[in-house]
Amino acid sequence: MVENEKAFLNTQSELSMKGAGYYSKKTIGAKIAIDSLQHLIIDALNNISKSKNLRFADFGSADGGTSQELWYNVISVMRERGDHRPIEIIYTDLASNDFSTLFKTMQGMGENVDLAYQKEFENVFVHGCGTGFHDQLVTSGTLSLGFSATAMHYVSEKPCQILNHVHMVGASNIERNKFKKQALVDWEAILSARAKELEPGGRFICINFGIDENGRYLGNTGDKSMFESFNRHWKGHLDSGIITEEEFISATFPQHYRTVEEFSQPFVGNDCLSNKIGLKLNRIFTKLTKCPYRQEYENNKATITPEEFAKEFIPTTRSWSETVFRSALKNRTYEETNQIVESFYKNYENEVANSPSEHSMDYVHIVMEIERI
Amino acid sequence: MVENEKAFLNTQSELSMKGAGYYSKKTIGAKIAIDSLQHLIIDALNNISKSKNLRFADFGSADGGTSQELWYNVISVMRERGDHRPIEIIYTDLASNDFSTLFKTMQGMGENVDLAYQKEFENVFVHGCGTGFHDQLVTSGTLSLGFSATAMHYVSEKPCQILNHVHMVGASNIERNKFKKQALVDWEAILSARAKELEPGGRFICINFGIDENGRYLGNTGDKSMFESFNRHWKGHLDSGIITEEEFISATFPQHYRTVEEFSQPFVGNDCLSNKIGLKLNRIFTKLTKCPYRQEYENNKATITPEEFAKEFIPTTRSWSETVFRSALKNRTYEETNQIVESFYKNYENEVANSPSEHSMDYVHIVMEIERI
Numbered sequence: 001m002v003e004n005e006k007a008f009l010n011t012q013s014e015l016s017m018k019g020a021g022y023y024s025k026k027t028i029g030a031k032i033a034i035d036s037l038q039h040l041i042i043d044a045l046n047n048i049s050k051s052k053n054l055r056f057a058d059f060g061s062a063d064g065g066t067s068q069e070l071w072y073n074v075i076s077v078m079r080e081r082g083d084h085r086p087i088e089i090i091y092t093d094l095a096s097n098d099f100s101t102l103f104k105t106m107q108g109m110g111e112n113v114d115l116a117y118q119k120e121f122e123n124v125f126v127h128g129c130g131t132g133f134h135d136q137l138v139t140s141g142t143l144s145l146g147f148s149a150t151a152m153h154y155v156s157e158k159p160c161q162i163l164n165h166v167h168m169v170g171a172s173n174i175e176r177n178k179f180k181k182q183a184l185v186d187w188e189a190i191l192s193a194r195a196k197e198l199e200p201g202g203r204f205i206c207i208n209f210g211i212d213e214n215g216r217y218l219g220n221t222g223d224k225s226m227f228e229s230f231n232r233h234w235k236g237h238l239d240s241g242i243i244t245e246e247e248f249i250s251a252t253f254p255q256h257y258r259t260v261e262e263f264s265q266p267f268v269g270n271d272c273l274s275n276k277i278g279l280k281l282n283r284i285f286t287k288l289t290k291c292p293y294r295q296e297y298e299n300n301k302a303t304i305t306p307e308e309f310a311k312e313f314i315p316t317t318r319s320w321s322e323t324v325f326r327s328a329l330k331n332r333t334y335e336e337t338n339q340i341v342e343s344f345y346k347n348y349e350n351e352v353a354n355s356p357s358e359h360s361m362d363y364v365h366i367v368m369e370i371e372r373i
Numbered sequence: 374m375v376e377n378e379k380a381f382l383n384t385q386s387e388l389s390m391k392g393a394g395y396y397s398k399k400t401i402g403a404k405i406a407i408d409s410l411q412h413l414i415i416d417a418l419n420n421i422s423k424s425k426n427l428r429f430a431d432f433g434s435a436d437g438g439t440s441q442e443l444w445y446n447v448i449s450v451m452r453e454r455g456d457h458r459p460i461e462i463i464y465t466d467l468a469s470n471d472f473s474t475l476f477k478t479m480q481g482m483g484e485n486v487d488l489a490y491q492k493e494f495e496n497v498f499v500h501g502c503g504t505g506f507h508d509q510l511v512t513s514g515t516l517s518l519g520f521s522a523t524a525m526h527y528v529s530e531k532p533c534q535i536l537n538h539v540h541m542v543g544a545s546n547i548e549r550n551k552f553k554k555q556a557l558v559d560w561e562a563i564l565s566a567r568a569k570e571l572e573p574g575g576r577f578i579c580i581n582f583g584i585d586e587n588g589r590y591l592g593n594t595g596d597k598s599m600f601e602s603f604n605r606h607w608k609g610h611l612d613s614g615i616i617t618e619e620e621f622i623s624a625t626f627p628q629h630y631r632t633v634e635e636f637s638q639p640f641v642g643n644d645c646l647s648n649k650i651g652l653k654l655n656r657i658f659t660k661l662t663k664c665p666y667r668q669e670y671e672n673n674k675a676t677i678t679p680e681e682f683a684k685e686f687i688p689t690t691r692s693w694s695e696t697v698f699r700s701a702l703k704n705r706t707y708e709e710t711n712q713i714v715e716s717f718y719k720n721y722e723n724e725v726a727n728s729p730s731e732h733s734m735d736y737v738h739i740v741m742e743i744e745r746i
Contacts, residue, residue, distance in 0.1 A: 053512045053515065086512040086513060088511065088512055090500060095473050095476035095477040095480060095482060096473050096477075097473065098473075099472040099473065099476075099501060099503065100468050100469050100470065100471075100472065100503065102503075103468035103472075103502075103503025103504065104468040104469075104503070107468060107503075107504060109468060118504070123512075125502070125504075125509075125510060125511055125512060126502070126503070126504065127463060127500045127501065127502050127511075128472060128500065128501040128502070128503065129476075129498070129499070129500050129501070130472065130473065130475075130476025130477070130480075130499070130501065131476065131480060131491070131498075131499065136498075137498060138461065138498055138500075139426045139459040139461055139496075139498060140459060142426065
């Protein structure tokens with residue numbers, strides 16, 4: 001496994017250009033976590049849907065790259081077992097998502113041509129939906145299997161700005177409770193929508209960022225906490241007069257990391273939401289995935305310098321966080337904005353280069369298998 | 374009707390910026406033709422599908438703008454009649470299509486907010502598909518109604534370059550026959566794919582560019598022929614040494630305008646394709662839609678100068694043709710390419726300004742209603 005990961009990492013390192021597929025390339029850790037769920041999907045397939053047509057959904061899929069191998073493998077297993085039923089797979093994300101890259105990838109007109117399952121297998125149809133997953137997205141009772149990976153920590157709206165930090169993990173109690181409340185409202189909307197979409201016996205399997213039983217979360221598993229680093233360098237820019245107080249505050253991630261308890265809440269008690277909408281929680285567990293960049297560095301200290309590690313590491317934190325800092329900068333020219341964002345990540349990079357063994361972005365996920373009854 | 378068209382035209386004229394929705398804005402004539410088919414769709418709805426869920430498809434939809442009002446009206450009529458069945462509508466086009474604009478538009482996050490039917494009506498789900506319509510795009514037997522407007526004149530591949538002209542309407546007999554043959558192969562693939570997708574009783578209604586019983590086609594209805602003008606000005610650039618012989622030849626539209634006979638061929642005779650795949654042709658007719666820009670000019674000569682007319686007219690020919698001339702220019706810098714394309718359309722514009730009453734882009738369509746038996 002480590003060998004494969006490294007081979008994959010080498011390929012990824014060569015592809016340093018931003019643009020089509022950039023998100024997927026810099027999220028290899030997410031891919032490793034997603035791939036590990038294959039047995040859950042296969043297990044679900046053994047139980048779901050005796051109906052003649054199958055429909056899968058990948059909610060919050062971005063460009064579809066991180067889950068591509070999973071879907072390839074799942075369809076491959078089905079066909080090998082002699083299950084030749086037609087499969088429609090619908091990828092959903094916000095309307096602004098890059099659906100063109102996604103559609104090209106699945107047809108073998110992009111990267112990872114070997115995983116272009118639409119081309120490889122008969123009777124597989126790839127669709128997209130540009131509506132947020134808090135709404136119902138397909139006709140009631142037509143979904144055999146729903147899947148979502150590292151997408152549902154985004155709240156549908158920011159309940160407030162966080163004054164002294166960039167993320168809810170460092171917010172005041174009052175702020176944090178507002179995020180928690182919004183996240184519950186969103187989670188209930190997500191579950192209600194999936195309950196409508198799923199056919200009886202259909203499963204919704206999701207893997208989301210969250211806080212585990214040891215208080216660990218993304219980039220906060222014993223080393224220097226990533227969100228503390230973000231906050232420290234952003235505050236550094238405030239202290240140096242590079243950004244304004246308003247800009248500091250505006251950089252608030254529209255995210256909430258739920259605990260197992262928070263994810264479970266709609267399923268607990270006789271009067272709970274899940275009983276009303278017809279869902280049950282088959283399993284929930286937490287999952288730690290070690291930072292592949294840090295692992296690569298630890299295993300190759302003889303050949304990788306701290307500076308090289310830092311250069312590889314920062315983009316994996318940047319691919320999904322940059323938009324928050326960038327859009328916090330108001331009334332700036334494009335050049336100014338670029339300069340500030342570059343120096344912010346450069347400061348973080350320098351810190352990592354100075355103490356490489358104190359930095360990692362381990363993934364902490366909460367995995368759930370939910371069934372439509 | 375003319376009043377409405379003019380009101381619409383005025384709105385369109387104000388929106389001269391390229392970018393999101395540009396294609397739809399410059400194709401108002403296509404929109405007028407499409408809207409006129411509403412009765413065909415409504416009529417089809419009276420006959421199709423007693424099943425509990427409905428699925429519509431819009432094949433080759435581009436950004437969805439030109440058919441948006443049609444779909445709004447169709448869904449509106451259904452709901453008014455008390456038909457509240459869930460509707461999935463899937464928009465298909467090439468993977469490179471701007472699906473983001475499409476998804477935003479239908480949710481009311483773009484222009485024409487009043488026509489955002491996904492937001493307006495309950496139980497309507499908008500999906501996309503980035504695979505070409507020569508393939509089957511949804512699971513067999515799940516489509517209630519297929520629709521396509523002005524999309525299927527594109528051939529899946531150019532059978533040859535046209536040496537002395539830019540379009541098959543001016544090609545040699547040998548070249549023209551190659552296009553005709555490719556267009557038949559494509560049309561049979563299109564019909565075979567739709568036959569698989571449609572449920573019994575389902576209809577496929579399409580309106581395509583073609584050549585009518587009087588030999589008329591797009592921009593060639595009695596005035597100076599648009600494609601002859603394209604060819605003349607492109608040849609002018611060759612004669613002036615601005616473009617090379619190879620560049621002249623490369624500008625070959627990947628299009629074939631079929632006649633009624635060509636469209637009908639798969640439906641004729643006992644041994645015909647349609648009998649094998651289970652389709653029948655309920656009706657086929659040609660339709661002329663007058664150029665709205667020219668009409669506007671003719672009705673307002675007192676206030677619109679020939680130069681103003683020319684400035685409005687050229688973009689309606691340019692929105693879909695520019696890519697052909699642009700991509701014919703090889704090994705040119707971006708600036709050179711721009712310069713050549715600008716001067717090409719400028720020459721056409723000057724010609725129109727000099728003889729405004731000799732130029733128009735009337736639409737000639739072949740309309741078909743095909744039923745799955």
